[in-house]
Amino acid sequence: MSRAPTRGAGGADAAQEPAPDQVEGAPHPRETAGLHGQEAAERAFLAAWAGGRLHHAWLLRGPRGVGKATLAYRLARALLVHGDAAPETLDIDPQRPVARRVAAGSEPRLKTLRRSADKSGKLRTQLTVDVVRDARAFFGLTAADGGWRVAIVDPADEMNPSAANALLKILEEPPQRAMLLLVSHAPGRLLPTIRSRCRTLDLGPLDGEAFAKALAEAGAAEAAPPALGVLAGGSPGEALRLAAEDGPALYARLARLMAGAPGLDRAALIALADAAAGRAAAARYAMTLELTGTLLRRLARAGALGHGPEAAPGEAALAARLAPDAARARLWAEMAAETAAKADRARLVNLDPAGVILDIWLAIDAAAGRAIAA
Known part of the structure; x- marks a missing residue:
């Protein structure tokens, strides 16, 4: 006999269950x-x-x-x-x-x-x-x-x-x-x-006015800084998540590290990797991998279409040096895809976070050498 769905039968969500689709501090x-x-x-x-x-x-x-x-x-x-x-x-x-x-x-x-x-x-x-x-x-x-x-x-x-x-x-x-x-x-x-x-x-993606309204409705405490808006790409949810993990500051740190390529500052690279190691730093590790991919994709886009608003100080100069044309844009697009694949494999087999970041960034450093030599 048919009956109305009940919580026990799976008809309703359990509000106390983990919510992977919710940004911390924002309404579900x-x-x-x-x-x-x-x-x-x-x-x-x-x-x-x-x-x-x-x-x-x-x-x-x-x-x-x-x-x-x-x-x-x-x-x-x-x-x-x-x-x-x-x-x-x-x-x-x-x-x-x-x-x-x-x-x-x-x-x-x-x-x-x-x-x-x-x-x-x-x-x-x-x-x-x-x-x-x-x-x-x-x-x-x-x-x-x-x-x-x-x-x-x-x-x-x-x-x-x-x-x-x-x-x-x-x-x-x-x-x-x-x-x-x-x-x-x-x-x-x-x-x-x-x-x-x-x-x-x-x-x-949302335009400026709709983006600002959505952020305000989600409980953003203040107007988003320009770098946050650029990194979020018109996504209020992404902006809230980036803000919660201090994403703009981390992206600026990655851009400074990239400015030394080829020939990365090894001490700075090791410090970056160590900051993402351990269970307590899982969110930092994920954000580091994500923003590394963002940096590579923005380099590829700059080489193919020209550089738009900066998401970190010196980003335009970095793109002019490492991605001045379409050929080197392809190099960074391929590097972005390779980096994403490495990150996915690392998650599947639970590799050491610090080792993953070191491996990815050493490969990026080698790619920067190829870009300069091209």
């Missing part, structure tokens, strides 16, 4: 009522709804931190409130019972699929098949009011192969009055068969 996307700068994506969904073309699966794709998860929760709230009667706006009074339950992670008709914690309480590195199987059970139930049920996969990019195949089976045989919302920072990582079964909503 499920608690955020408004969304700035993504009106085109909202209009596209509302038009499909009003036209009776409400697809069972939607892929929300775009850069990290531009509001994809926030939009997913806005779509879910609106659908659970209005059902088949398409509204003119996705805005929902935050005091409505559905909105309150969604914010608290206790709405029985909404399920969030994300990386779970292992027995030690540590977040797994991938979204595993058991999480998707919970969603199958959730969709196998019938809502008490006969209305919609919604599952948000956040982010879908983190599914391992078994989880992706399990999700594909749901997409191939979609339940009645059920919707899947897939949040994706890197849709190229998804199975082509998953992408082909979803309608797509594209979300882009």
Whole structure:
């Protein structure tokens, strides 16, 4: 016999569970009522709804931190409130019972699929098949009011192969009055068969005014410094995360280190690696790898398109020396890809963080030698 989903059956989020999609100190996307700068994506969904073309699966794709998860929760709230009667706006009074339950992670008709914690309480590195199987059970139930049920996969990019195949089976045989919302920072990582079964909503970087409003709504204490805005690339979520880890200062440190290449300051390099070593420095290690990749990509972009606003003092001069043309832009683009692959391999086999940073930066130093000699 069908029954309403319950928390025990997997129908509601547990608010106390680890939240890999939340920036520390900022509201969770499920608690955020408004969304700035993504009106085109909202209009596209509302038009499909009003036209009776409400697809069972939607892929929300775009850069990290531009509001994809926030939009997913806005779509879910609106659908659970209005059902088949398409509204003119996705805005929902935050005091409505559905909105309150969604914010608290206790709405029985909404399920969030994300990386779970292992027995030690540590977040797994991938979204595993058991999480998707919970969603199958959730969709196998019938809502008490006969209305919609919604599952948000956040982010879908983190599914391992078994989880992706399990999700594909749901997409191939979609339940009645059920919707899947897939949040994706890197849709190229998804199975082509998953992408082909979803309608797509594209979300882009925010412009100055929308970016500032989104930061203020997320609780940013003060106006973002210019370097933070440049590094965040129009992503409020990324700006908040960078600010929490003092990203602009770390990026400036990396740019100073790069200014010595070829022939890096070994003492400065060792100090950089040591600062990212140990379990307590896990966030610093991740940010160091990420911003190293950012520096390489910005060098490649400067060589191909010219240098834009600086994200650190002396960055333009650094690009003029190491990436003065398209040929050397390709060298740095290849180096960025190689560095990302090394970082991914290091995470999979749990290599020593200090050793990984040393290895990556020595390879960068050798690439700088090739750039100068070219």
